[in-house]
Amino acid sequence: MMDINKAPIMNQPIMKEPKMDQPKIVKPDYKEPLILARNLTKVYKTQKTRLRALAAVDIDIYQGEFVAIVGTSGSGKTTLLSLLAGLERPSAGRIVIMGRGIHRMTEEQLVDFRLRDAGFIFQSFNLFEILTAQENVAFPLMARGVGKQERMERAKELLTRFQLGKHLHHKPGELSGGQQQRVSIARAIIGEPSIIFADEPTGNLDSHNADQIIDILRDISKSRGTTVLMVTHDVERATHADRIIKIEDGRIV
Amino acid sequence: MKIFDILHLAALNLYRRLGRSLLTVIGVVIGTTSIIIMIAIGLTNLAQFDEMLQGAEITKIQVSGNSTDQGMGGGRGARLDDAAVSAFLDIEDVDRVVPVKYLQAHAEAEKYHADYLNILAVPAKDLPSMAELKKGIYPREESLMPQIIMGMGAAKQFIETERDYLNRDYRGPAFDWLKTPIHLYLGGRDLKDDKDMPGSRQYRADIVGIIRDRNEEYPNYDIYMSLERVKDIQRENHKLVRELNGDINSYDIAYVYADKMENVKTILKRLNDYGYEAYSDTEWIDEMQKQQRSQQGQLAALGFISLIVSAIGIANTMMTGVLERRREIGVMKVVGVAIKKIRDIFLVEAAMIGLLGGLAGVLLSHIFAYSLSTGSEETIFLGMYFRAGIKMLIPLWLDMAAMGIAIVVGIIAGIFPTTKATKMSPLEAIRS
Numbered sequence: 001m002m003d004i005n006k007a008p009i010m011n012q013p014i015m016k017e018p019k020m021d022q023p024k025i026v027k028p029d030y031k032e033p034l035i036l037a038r039n040l041t042k043v044y045k046t047q048k049t050r051l052r053a054l055a056a057v058d059i060d061i062y063q064g065e066f067v068a069i070v071g072t073s074g075s076g077k078t079t080l081l082s083l084l085a086g087l088e089r090p091s092a093g094r095i096v097i098m099g100r101g102i103h104r105m106t107e108e109q110l111v112d113f114r115l116r117d118a119g120f121i122f123q124s125f126n127l128f129e130i131l132t133a134q135e136n137v138a139f140p141l142m143a144r145g146v147g148k149q150e151r152m153e154r155a156k157e158l159l160t161r162f163q164l165g166k167h168l169h170h171k172p173g174e175l176s177g178g179q180q181q182r183v184s185i186a187r188a189i190i191g192e193p194s195i196i197f198a199d200e201p202t203g204n205l206d207s208h209n210a211d212q213i214i215d216i217l218r219d220i221s222k223s224r225g226t227t228v229l230m231v232t233h234d235v236e237r238a239t240h241a242d243r244i245i246k247i248e249d250g251r252i253v
Numbered sequence: 254m255k256i257f258d259i260l261h262l263a264a265l266n267l268y269r270r271l272g273r274s275l276l277t278v279i280g281v282v283i284g285t286t287s288i289i290i291m292i293a294i295g296l297t298n299l300a301q302f303d304e305m306l307q308g309a310e311i312t313k314i315q316v317s318g319n320s321t322d323q324g325m326g327g328g329r330g331a332r333l334d335d336a337a338v339s340a341f342l343d344i345e346d347v348d349r350v351v352p353v354k355y356l357q358a359h360a361e362a363e364k365y366h367a368d369y370l371n372i373l374a375v376p377a378k379d380l381p382s383m384a385e386l387k388k389g390i391y392p393r394e395e396s397l398m399p400q401i402i403m404g405m406g407a408a409k410q411f412i413e414t415e416r417d418y419l420n421r422d423y424r425g426p427a428f429d430w431l432k433t434p435i436h437l438y439l440g441g442r443d444l445k446d447d448k449d450m451p452g453s454r455q456y457r458a459d460i461v462g463i464i465r466d467r468n469e470e471y472p473n474y475d476i477y478m479s480l481e482r483v484k485d486i487q488r489e490n491h492k493l494v495r496e497l498n499g500d501i502n503s504y505d506i507a508y509v510y511a512d513k514m515e516n517v518k519t520i521l522k523r524l525n526d527y528g529y530e531a532y533s534d535t536e537w538i539d540e541m542q543k544q545q546r547s548q549q550g551q552l553a554a555l556g557f558i559s560l561i562v563s564a565i566g567i568a569n570t571m572m573t574g575v576l577e578r579r580r581e582i583g584v585m586k587v588v589g590v591a592i593k594k595i596r597d598i599f600l601v602e603a604a605m606i607g608l609l610g611g612l613a614g615v616l617l618s619h620i621f622a623y624s625l626s627t628g629s630e631e632t633i634f635l636g637m638y639f640r641a642g643i644k645m646l647i648p649l650w651l652d653m654a655a656m657g658i659a660i661v662v663g664i665i666a667g668i669f670p671t672t673k674a675t676k677m678s679p680l681e682a683i684r685s
Contacts, residue, residue: 115589126584130269142258143590
């Protein structure tokens with residue numbers, strides 16, 4: 001059992017051992033890709049123009065992979081992430097995640113998918129301003145109907161592990177960018193999702209904090225077997241990922 | 254997500270935007286207060302009106318004969334006699350008929366005298382329905398002595414000298430009327446000295462009852478005797494009666510009572526068809542009620558207008574709130590909060606604004622009502638007259654209804670912006 005108090009210093013990966021003080025989540029071992037996308041196409045229509053953001057993309061992502069999707073702005077990388085997360089519907093093509101067709105799901109099923117199987121990290125953190133760090137982290141559990149005492153206890157544990165034990169009752173406005181992003185990572189993983197979608201998670205951070213966040217993400221994927229899908233334009237940091245998918249003009253190159 | 258969590262989030266959101274929440278609440282307060290006050294004013298006016306109706310006898314029709322018209326039976330004039338009374342009784346929905354004779358008399362009591370007394374002669378059995386007694390008893394039908402009941406206003410007509418007439422504060426003789434016999438003569442005092450007219454017999458009469466005054470300022474001026482005894486007196490003085498153009502067997506007026514107010518109109522028509530003059534308070538009461546209803550409607554409309562204005566206020570606040578919180582809503586969606594739950598959070602916020610505003614509005618209305626009620630002057634407001642010292646009524650149901658309306662308005666005003674909020678694409682919302 002790992003001693004939290006001896007947690008490594010900040011620029012080291014925080015979680016070294018696969019086994020944490022919570023029981024390891026047993027997930028079915030997919031021989032098939034965890035995420036499978038075929039002929040994925042997205043066309044944005046405005047009154048005058050049609051913009052093809054994504055053109056017939058095929059992707060396979062396996063369990064426990066830390067994948068970086070890189071590309072310049074407007075390349076379609078964020079669109080790809082939105083589609084894979086079920087936040088937007090593809091114009092054509094299909095997405096199968098853990099054997100389930102995301103592209104065919106009803107809004108209700110998508111909400112449930114995001115609630116149980118997906119965690120999100122954003123460039124601008126997007127924490128709830130009116131809630132404390134602890135309440136923010138506990139929010140996904142609240143959405144699942146977990147009782148207050150339990151969810152707050154788990155949020156406290158997670159924040160302590162992320163060196164934020166002293167900031168439990170601070171509002172996001174009282175935290176630094178790096179701290180906020182760690183809170184938001186804690187929020188993303190508290191529900192123990194299979195996949196974490198990260199949209200430019202280092203975009204608003206200085207290099208020290210950015211490195212730290214990348215390390216944490218990597219650690220999550222290695223120690224928990226959680227699949228991490230990160231969109232970034234930071235090619236240098238993307239090299240820390242297991243695999244880099246480069247996207248240009250809506251196509252994988 | 255549990256209900257408690259939703260309530261907590263909604264309350265937290267309101268608290269965080271305290272300034273704007275309060276402004277919206279004030280809007281609801283104004284709406285609720287004005288609707289309560291408007292309706293309360295209407296209700297108060299209505300209560301005053303009902304109080305007034307208590308005095309009016311809404312089923313009573315006053316009928317008088319018509320000597321020129323050829324009434325029922327073809328050849329006979331519309332004469333009010335026993336045949337007419339029984340014909341009235343046969344009209345559908347007529348409850349009872351009270352024939353009345355007007356009798357003029359003069360009287361003496363000890364050293365006092367009254368020169369022109371107007372006496373109403375009513376069948377002994379109907380007297381209790383015509384006058385309420387303060388003390389004493391009603392005249393008995395079988396009594397051979399003339400028995401009288403009168404109000405203390407009528408007592409002022411007994412004077413000692415002409416000077417008493419001129420004294421505005423004159424209250425009449427101070428003796429105990431129930432123990433003081435009076436002498437009664439048919440006809441006015443002027444007949445006494447008229448040598449050409451047959452003289453009236455002298456009757457010893459007893460005052461057996463004193464009629465209750467309606468209130469202290471307006472004493473009762475009526476004098477009643479039983480019709481049976483008055484007919485005897487007329488018979489015994491038939492020569493004098495004939496000289497005065499009187500008719501022993503006919504009545505001056507008759508009161509016809511309908512069983513219900515709604516039937517008054519048709520009975521009135523029948524009586525007119527028979528050739529009688531008939532009149533009922535119901536006619537003006539009808540008119541007043543119509544006026545009442547339209548005033549109530551105007552008041553309610555005023556109240557609702559202000560409520561709608563406050564509803565728009567809520568909608569506006571919610572709308573800005575939603576725009577400001579697009580990102581938050583997007584995150585909630587992304588985290589996996591069902592659209593229904595997000596909507597619940599916003600609607601609960603709106604309902605809370607309604608509830609708070611409603612509560613404060615109810616409180617404020619009662620303070621208003623209290624301060625308005627203490628006025629001691631007559632007031633005319635929106636064309637409605639309020640007598641002095643009237644208390645403004647705010648019944649519990651009005652409080653409850655106003656609160657309910659405030660909450661419902663809050664929710665309705667919240668629906669549009671909330672629906673809009675939940676339709677936004679999450680990532681778009683987050684990036685905005």
